[in-house]
Amino acid sequence: MNDSTKWLFAFEEGDGKDKKLLGGKGANLCEMTQIGLNVPPGFVISTEACLAYLDTADRSLPDGVMEQVREQMAALEQKTGKGFGDPERPLLVSVRSGSAMSMPGMMDTILNLGLNTETLQGEIRATGDARFGYDAYRRFIQLFGKVALGVPDELFDKEFEAVKHAAEVKQDVDLSAADLKEISTRFLKVVEEYTGKPFPEDPMTQLEIAVKAVFNSWMGKRAVDYRRQFNITPDMANGTAVNVVTMVFGNRGDDSATGVGFTRNPGDGENKLFGEYLINAQGEDVVAGIRTPKPLDRLKVEMPQMAEELAELRSKLEAHYCEVQDFEFTIERGVLYCLQTRNGKMNAQAMVRTSVEMEKEGLISKERALLRIDPMSLEQMLFPRLDPGAKAEAVAQGLPASPGAASGVAVFDADRAEQLGRDLGQKVILVREETKPEDIHGFFASQGILTSRGGKTSHAAVVARGMGKPCVAGAEGISVDVSRREALVGDTSFKEGDTITIDGTSGRVYLGAIPTVEPDFTPELSTLLAWADEIARLKVLANADTPDDARSARKYGAVGIGLARTERMFNAVDRLPVVIEMIVAETPEQRQAALDALLPLQRKDFRELFEVMAPHPVTIRLLDPPIHEFLPDEHQLEQDIGDLQALARSTRGMTALAGAMGLLHTPDETRRDLDVLRRQVDAILVEEAIVKKEAMLKKVRALHETNPMLGHRGVRLGISFPEIYQMQIRAILEAAAECAKAGIEVQPQIKVPQVCTVEELKRVKTYVDDIHAQVQAQYGHPVNYKFGTMVEVVRACMRAESLAEEAEFFSFGTNDLTQATFSFSREDAENKFLPLYNQSHILQDNPFEVLDVKGVGKLMQLAVEWGRAMRPDLHVGICGEHGGHPASIDFCDGAGLDYVSCSGPRVPVARLAAAHAALKRRG
Ligand code: PEP
Ligand code: MG
Numbered sequence: 001m002n003d004s005t006k007w008l009f010a011f012e013e014g015d016g017k018d019k020k021l022l023g024g025k026g027a028n029l030c031e032m033t034q035i036g037l038n039v040p041p042g043f044v045i046s047t048e049a050c051l052a053y054l055d056t057a058d059r060s061l062p063d064g065v066m067e068q069v070r071e072q073m074a075a076l077e078q079k080t081g082k083g084f085g086d087p088e089r090p091l092l093v094s095v096r097s098g099s100a101m102s103m104p105g106m107m108d109t110i111l112n113l114g115l116n117t118e119t120l121q122g123e124i125r126a127t128g129d130a131r132f133g134y135d136a137y138r139r140f141i142q143l144f145g146k147v148a149l150g151v152p153d154e155l156f157d158k159e160f161e162a163v164k165h166a167a168e169v170k171q172d173v174d175l176s177a178a179d180l181k182e183i184s185t186r187f188l189k190v191v192e193e194y195t196g197k198p199f200p201e202d203p204m205t206q207l208e209i210a211v212k213a214v215f216n217s218w219m220g221k222r223a224v225d226y227r228r229q230f231n232i233t234p235d236m237a238n239g240t241a242v243n244v245v246t247m248v249f250g251n252r253g254d255d256s257a258t259g260v261g262f263t264r265n266p267g268d269g270e271n272k273l274f275g276e277y278l279i280n281a282q283g284e285d286v287v288a289g290i291r292t293p294k295p296l297d298r299l300k301v302e303m304p305q306m307a308e309e310l311a312e313l314r315s316k317l318e319a320h321y322c323e324v325q326d327f328e329f330t331i332e333r334g335v336l337y338c339l340q341t342r343n344g345k346m347n348a349q350a351m352v353r354t355s356v357e358m359e360k361e362g363l364i365s366k367e368r369a370l371l372r373i374d375p376m377s378l379e380q381m382l383f384p385r386l387d388p389g390a391k392a393e394a395v396a397q398g399l400p401a402s403p404g405a406a407s408g409v410a411v412f413d414a415d416r417a418e419q420l421g422r423d424l425g426q427k428v429i430l431v432r433e434e435t436k437p438e439d440i441h442g443f444f445a446s447q448g449i450l451t452s453r454g455g456k457t458s459h460a461a462v463v464a465r466g467m468g469k470p471c472v473a474g475a476e477g478i479s480v481d482v483s484r485r486e487a488l489v490g491d492t493s494f495k496e497g498d499t500i501t502i503d504g505t506s507g508r509v510y511l512g513a514i515p516t517v518e519p520d521f522t523p524e525l526s527t528l529l530a531w532a533d534e535i536a537r538l539k540v541l542a543n544a545d546t547p548d549d550a551r552s553a554r555k556y557g558a559v560g561i562g563l564a565r566t567e568r569m570f571n572a573v574d575r576l577p578v579v580i581e582m583i584v585a586e587t588p589e590q591r592q593a594a595l596d597a598l599l600p601l602q603r604k605d606f607r608e609l610f611e612v613m614a615p616h617p618v619t620i621r622l623l624d625p626p627i628h629e630f631l632p633d634e635h636q637l638e639q640d641i642g643d644l645q646a647l648a649r650s651t652r653g654m655t656a657l658a659g660a661m662g663l664l665h666t667p668d669e670t671r672r673d674l675d676v677l678r679r680q681v682d683a684i685l686v687e688e689a690i691v692k693k694e695a696m697l698k699k700v701r702a703l704h705e706t707n708p709m710l711g712h713r714g715v716r717l718g719i720s721f722p723e724i725y726q727m728q729i730r731a732i733l734e735a736a737a738e739c740a741k742a743g744i745e746v747q748p749q750i751k752v753p754q755v756c757t758v759e760e761l762k763r764v765k766t767y768v769d770d771i772h773a774q775v776q777a778q779y780g781h782p783v784n785y786k787f788g789t790m791v792e793v794v795r796a797c798m799r800a801e802s803l804a805e806e807a808e809f810f811s812f813g814t815n816d817l818t819q820a821t822f823s824f825s826r827e828d829a830e831n832k833f834l835p836l837y838n839q840s841h842i843l844q845d846n847p848f849e850v851l852d853v854k855g856v857g858k859l860m861q862l863a864v865e866w867g868r869a870m871r872p873d874l875h876v877g878i879c880g881e882h883g884g885h886p887a888s889i890d891f892c893d894g895a896g897l898d899y900v901s902c903s904g905p906r907v908p909v910a911r912l913a914a915a916h917a918a919l920k921r922r923g
Contacts, residue, residue: 004064005048005062005064006046006068007045007046007048007049007062007064007065007068008043008044008045008046008049008065008068008069008071008072009022009026009030009043009044009046010041010042010043010072010075011029011030011032011033011034011039011041011042011043011044012030012033012034013030014026014027014029014030014043014044015027015030016028016030016031016032016034017031019100020047020100020237020238021046021047021048021241022044022046022047022098022241023044023047023097023098023099023100023240023241023243024098024099024100024101024102024342025096025097025098025241025243025340025342026044026098026241026243027044028340028341028342029042029044029243029245029340030044031320032338032341035316035320037313037316037317037338038335038336038337038338039337039338039339040245040246040247040248040337040339041076041079041080041245041246042076042093042243042244042245042246043072043075043076043243043244044098044241044242044243044244045065045069045211045241045242045243045244046241047099047100047238047239047240047241048239049061049062049065049215049242050215050218050239050240050241050242051238051239053065053212053215054215054216054218054219054239059212059216061208061211061212065211066208069204069207069208069211069244070204072244073091073204073207073244076091076093076244076246077091079246080246084114084203084204085114085116085118085119085202085203085204086119086122087118087119087121087122088122088125088126089122089126090114090115090119090122090123090126091114091246092112092113092114092115092119092123092136092246092247093113093114093207093244093245093246093247094109094110094111094112094113094243094244094245094247095109095110095113095207095210095211095214095242095243095244096109096110096214096242096243096245096340097109097214097217097218097240097241097242097243098240098241098242098243099218099237099238099239099240099241100236100237100238101230101232101236101237102342102343102345103223103226103227103230103232103237104345104459104462104463108147108213108214108217108220109143109147110140110143110144110147110148110210110213110214111136111139111140111143111247111282111283112136112137112139112140112143112247113140113144113203113206113207113210114203114206114207114247115136115137115140116201116202116203116206117201118201119203120133120134120136120137121133123136127252129252129253130177130181131175131176131177131180132249132251132252132253133177134177134180134181134183134184135175135180135251136249136251137180137184138160138180138183138184138187139282141156141184141187141188141191141199142156142187144199144206144209144210145187145190145191145194145199147210147213147214147217148206148209148210148212148213149191149194149195149209150195151190151191151194151195152194155190155194156187156190159183159186159187159190160183162186163175163179163182163183163186164179167179171291172285172291173280173281173291207244211242211244214240214242215239215240215242217240218239218240222437222438222440223240225440225441226440229440229444245339248330248332248335248337248339249282249330249332250278250280250281250282250283250330250331250332251280251281251282252280252332252333253280253333254279254280255303255331255333255334256279256280256330256331256332256333257277257278257279257280257281257299257303257306257330257331258277258278258281258282258283258285258328258329258330258331259275259276259277259278259293259296259299259328259329259330260275260276260277260283260326260327260328260329261273261274261275261296261310261314261326261327261328261329262274262275262324262325262326262327262344262346263314263317263318263324263325263327263344264324264344264350264354265350266324266326266344266345266346266347266350267346267347267349267350267400267401267402267403267456268349268350268353268403269346269349269350269351269352269353269354269357269524270353271354271357271361273296273310273311273314274296275295275296276293276294276295276296276455276456277293277294277296277298277299278291278293278294279302283328283330283339292453292454292455292474292476293455296310303331305334306331306334306336309336310329310336313327313329313336313338317338317341318363319363321341321343322358322363322364322368323343323344323364323372324343324344324346324350324354324358325341325342325343325344326341326342326343326344326345327339327340327341327342328340328341345462347377347380347402347403348373348377348378348379348380348381349380349381349403349522351372351373351377352373352378352381352522352524352525352528353522353524355369355370355372355373355524355528356369356524356527356528357524366531366535367535367919369528369531370528370531370532370535370912370915370916370919371916371919373528373912374886375886375909375910375912375913375916376886376909378525378908378909378912379905379906379908379909380404381519381521381522381525381908382519382905382908384404384405384516384517384519385403385404385405385503385505385516385517385519386405386501386503386506386514386515386516386517387514387515387516387517388517390514390515392501392510392512392514393510394508394509394510395477395489395490395492395509395510395511396475396477396478396489396490396508396509397475397477397507397508397509398450398451398452398472398473398474398475398476398477398478398507398508398509399455399456399461399472399473399474399475399507400456400472400503400504400505400506400507401456401458401460401461401464401471401472401473401474401504401507402449402461402464402469402470402471402504403470403504403505404448404469404470404504404505405448405470405501405502405503405504405505405514405516406427406429406447406448406469406470406501406502406504407427407429407447407499407500407501407512407513407514407516408421408426408427408428408429408446408447408448408499408500409426409427409428409429409496409497409498409499409500410428410429410431410450410487410494410495410496410497410498410499410500411428411429411430411431411442411446411496412431412432412480412482412485412486412487412496413432413439413442413482414430414438414439414440414441414442414443414445415441415442416442416496417430417441417442417443417445417446418441418442418444418445420445421442421445421446421447422444422445427447428445428446428447429446429447429448429449429450429500429502430442430443430445430446430448430449430450431450431451431478431480431487431500432449432450432451432452432460432480432482433451433452433453433480433482434451434452434453434454434458434459434460435449435451435458435459435460435463436459437459440463443463443464443469446469447469447470448464448469448470448471448472448502448504449463449464449469449470449471449472449473449502450471450472450473450475450478450500450502450509451471451472451473451474451475452474452475452476452477452478452479452480452487453473453474453476454473454474455473455474456473456474458473458474460473461473464504469504470502470503470504470505471502471504472502472503472504472507472508472509475507475509477489477490478509489509492511494511498511499511499512499513500512501513501514521555521908525908528912529557529908529911529912531915532911532912532914532915533557533911533915535915535918535919536911536914536915536917536918537893537914537917537918537921538889538892538893538897538898538899538900538914538917538918539559539560539898539899539900539914540557540558540559540899540900540901540902540907540910540911540914541558541559541560541561541562541616541617541619541877541879541899541900541901542556542558542560542561542562542901542902542903542904542907543561543562543563543564543565543879543883543901543902543903543904544558544561544563544564544609544904545564545565545566545568545569546568546569546605547605547608547609547611547612549904550608550609550612550613550618551612552904552905553904553907554612554613555904556904556905556907556908557907557908557911558616558904558907559616560613560616560617560618560619560747560899560901561609561613561616561617561618561619561620561901562619562811562877562878562879562883562899562900562901563619563621563811563879563901564609564618564619564620564621565621565624566602566605566620566621566622566623566624566728567623567624567625567629569601569602569605570623570630574601575598575601576630578594578597578598578601579594579598579630580630580631581593581594581597582594582595582598582724583627583630583631583699583703584631584695584696584699588723591721591723592723595723595724595727598727599727599730599731602727602728602731602732603730603731603734603735603738604735605731605735606618606620606731606732606735606736606748607735607738607739610735610736610739610744610746610748611739611744614739614744614745614746615745615746615747616747617747617748617749617786618746618747618748618749619749619750619751619788619809619811619879619901620728620732620748620749620750620751621751621752621753621790622715622718622725622728622729622750622751622752622753622764623714623717623718623724623725623728623753624713624714624753624754625713626705626708626709626711626712626713626717627703627712627713627717628700628703628704628705628708629708631696631699631700631703632696632700634697634700634701634704637693637696637697637700638697640693641690641693641694641697644686644689644690644693645690647686648683648686648687648690709819709825713753713754714752714753714754714755714790715752715753715754715755715760715761715764716754716760718752718764719760719763719764722767725764725767726767726771729750729767729768729771730771730774730775732748732750732785733748733768733771733772733775733783733785734775734778734779735748736748736783736784736785737775737776737778737779737781737783738779740779740781740782740783740784741779741781746784747784747785747786748783748784748785748786749785749786749787749788749809750768750785750786750787750788751787751788751789751790751809751811752764752788752789752790753790753792753813754790754792754793754816755789755790755791755793755796755803756793756795756796756799757795757799757802758799758802758803758805758806761789761803761806761807762806765787765806768785768787772785786808786809786875787806787807787808788807788808788809788810788811788875789803789806789807789809789810789811790811790812790813790816790879791803791810791811791812791813791817791860791863792812792813792814792815792816792817792820792880793816793817793820794817794820794821794859796863797817797859797860797862797863798862800862800863800864800865800866800867800870801866801867801869801870802870803867804866804867804868804869804870804871804874805870805871807867807871807874808871808874808875809874809875809876809877810863810864810867810874810875810876810877811876811877811878811879811901812860812863812876812877812878812879812880812897813879813880814851814856814860814878814880814881814882814883814888815848815880815881816880817856817859817860817880818847818848818851818852818856818880821852821855821856821859822847822852822855824847826848829848830846830848834846848881849881849882849885850882850885850887850888851882851885851887851888851891851892853888853891857891857895860878860895861895864876864895864896864897868896875898875899876896876897876898877897877898877899877900877901878892878897878899878900878901879901879902881902881903883900883901883902883906883910884900884902884903884906884907884909884910885913886909886910886913886916889910889913889914889917890913890916890917890920892917893914893917893918893921894917894921900914
């Protein structure tokens with residue numbers, strides 16, 4: 001790049017599709033200008049200029065940038081008939097950031113740039129409005145001071161409040177020209193005192209400083225945190241552009257206004273212009289929530305002509321972008337300007353509804369309707385809502401700014417939210433008067449957000465919606481006192497640490513924790529997911545261990561169970577003692593007795609699963625974990641025995657003492673005799689308990705393994721103690737026979753965990769064959785089933801061809817396979833070194849959440865290829881946690897798997913992700 005590099009693009013010339021170069025906002029300003037919308041004239045300084053600037057050692061603008069800025073400013077002067085720095089007809093501009101990815105409020109904007117002591121007077125003369133002039137000036141000094149010169153906002157706020165107090169006014173609009181002049185003077189002093197230099201007067205110098213400040217904000221903490229949180233990588237957005245736009249003013253009197261609009265309602269997706277405006281105000285007033293704005297419906301009454309033009313703007317935007325738009329507008333003296341537009345950020349419910357409706361309106365295709373929704377966002381729709389049966393009185397009502405309900409302890413600042421929420425794992429609700437971009441870390445750590453000021457398009461509302469967190473905004477009945485960490489609500493109050501509940505769907509606020517219930521599928525979500533199922537190649541099954549899990553998995557649209565972990569059935573209170581008896585049995589007869597007791601219980605478990613899932617497949621995994629997991633803890637046993645022995649000693653002592661006192665037979669003595677007897681009985685019971693515990697301790701020690709996860713578990717256990725697997729196989733086949741006899745269509749699938757050689761499978765298959773024959777004879781009814789294996793150890797992948805001789809299906813257990821491939825134990829990795837590995841980019845992702853396609857994925861691909869070489873119709877799926885993760889689902893589609901299986905609430909996510917994967921493969 002050299003002097004001839006083109007760094008700047010006028011709105012008339014920039015390529016509206018090139019968001020990487022011009023940023024989303026800049027590209028849209030160019031595009032809007034070029035499709036004939038009324039956009040104030042301006043230009044974009046490219047993201048390339050930003051990167052080149054950030055690359056310089058001394059943070060200086062690359063050669064040519066300021067020359068091109070001067071050229072473009074001259075062109076703006078021509079277009080507007082005003083002069084930059086001209087005291088008679090001053091040209092004022094805004095300087096705004098904008099990267100390729102929308103990062104609402106994350107970077108900085110400066111308004112009214114070009115004002116100085118001289119141009120201010122010119123502006124006042126030109127408009128004949130001193131109040132307006134000083135208002136613009138004080139805003140500029142504060143924004144420029146904060147953004148470009150790093151002066152803390154509080155210093156300005158203090159002066160502002162002091163003047164407001166002295167003038168005895170409540171609302172900013174009631175401040176007089178003289179008050180605002182006083183504020184400007186104080187602000188100039190604040191800047192000079194803080195920076196040690198006078199406020200810059202020369203407009204071109206102001207512009208240069210502002211451009212650099214916007215570029216710097218790309219590397220500011222807020223922006224960096226935001227990019228990290230939303231995984232915005234440099235190939236998605238690198239650097240910010242700077243948009244320099246001629247100022248238009250919504251605060252030029254009662255024929256002026258400013259507002260933000262959504263072409264459809266971002267809260268529920270309703271096909272109706274949605275938004276808010278303020279008469280006689282600047283845009284920042286709406287976004288910052290300083291005054292509570294009016295709904296756009298009111299505009300029809302207050303400015304009917306403008307309302308019509310706005311409706312026209314809305315149709316033009318949607319027709320052009322074929323997407324819901326979030327736009328900003330200003331009305332200056334009866335002229336409507338569109339200042340920016342971008343794709344609207346909406347919650348999942350609104351995304352789904354608009355997808356379905358826009359498809360029906362012919363605005364978008366089915367494919368687009370599916371692709372525009374991030375699969376993970378569907379989890380939001382499954383967020384809890386307040387139990388309608390719960391009797392609770394709301395203490396305050398605000399605006400329903402982001403749906404969903406949440407309870408948590410109240411905290412009054414973002415740092416505290418982070419401490420309690422992120423560091424201590426508590427559920428917190430962030431309570432603020434209004435939020436600012438610097439509160440972002442508090443949002444991440446909170447369950448929900450409550451503000452006492454601001455509208456549905458305030459910062460709190462927009463950010464919470466983007467994150468899918470509940471938010472109640474503008475609950476004006478609440479008065480927040482941050483210094484006392486308390487909020488007053490009428491004649492009651494809540495303090496930091498008190499539990500409150502907010503309902504972002506209704507806008508209500510409650511004291512205490514109110515129970516919540518799971519939401520139902522909306523008809524639009526059902527429609528959308530039905531489209532997804534038509535397109536997807538992968539089937540989506542669920543991991544479910546109980547009939548309740550299975551029922552909810554069906555509700556979520558699972559077409560079968562891909563993994564039922566039988567050990568979870570053993571943990572029920574009524575089962576555990578029998579399971580323990582089975583494990584500690586000294587003889588085969590004792591073990592068989594325990595297994596006989598377990599058989600009917602397991603048969604019932606399986607039958608219920610089959611019934612709930614019929615006619616879909618139910619894949620049951622034979623017992624997997626090391627058996628000592630069911631036994632008491634060794635150290636606890638040692639401690640119990642110690643305690644019992646101490647008790648035995650004191651009981652014996654008391655008995656001896658009572659004996660030594662002689663057994664005389666007065667009534668008193670009789671009582672004492674009885675007491676002695678009771679103690680003797682107690683002593684016997686204690687001794688017996690000691691014997692039992694000691695026996696258990698012996699067994700536990702005998703079963704102790706140095707590394708149980710790699711020890712006697714899974715199929716190894718099934719081969720050492722065949723009776724256990726035989727009981728489970730019998731229970732599965734008998735349950736299937738019962739169902740089949742009752743006319744219920746069942747597809748039982750038996751899978752064997754931890755397999756590493758086909759010999760293991762062959763051994764278990766002999767049990768299955770024998771029992772299958774017995775069960776068919778016993779029930780006089782054919783029983784169909786499939787036999788397969790988990791593939792979760794590296795050797796199983798390597799021996800896939802041979803395993804497929806016996807296995808009709810493979811089920812990748814990528815939880816274990818990931819551990820085995822990395823030789824990481826999940827618990828140790830996640831608690832100790834993985835966060836560091838991720839932060840320092842040694843590993844990009846947590847491989848236990850996002851499938852490691854390069855390593856684990858490679859093994860899977862080989863296993864699929866080799867397995868199918870032996871058995872072409874080998875059915876293959878995944879049941880590790882990765883089965884519910886969109887990127888991993890995409891990989892599974894590419895690798896030719898037949899299904900993914902994941903937890904119930906992830907099923908809708910997986911269905912949509914499976915459709916995305918199929919669409920991607922179709923190109
Ligand atoms: C797996 O290893 O991926 C699996 C599903 O089994 P589990 O998580 O029960 O070990
Ligand atoms: Mg496993």
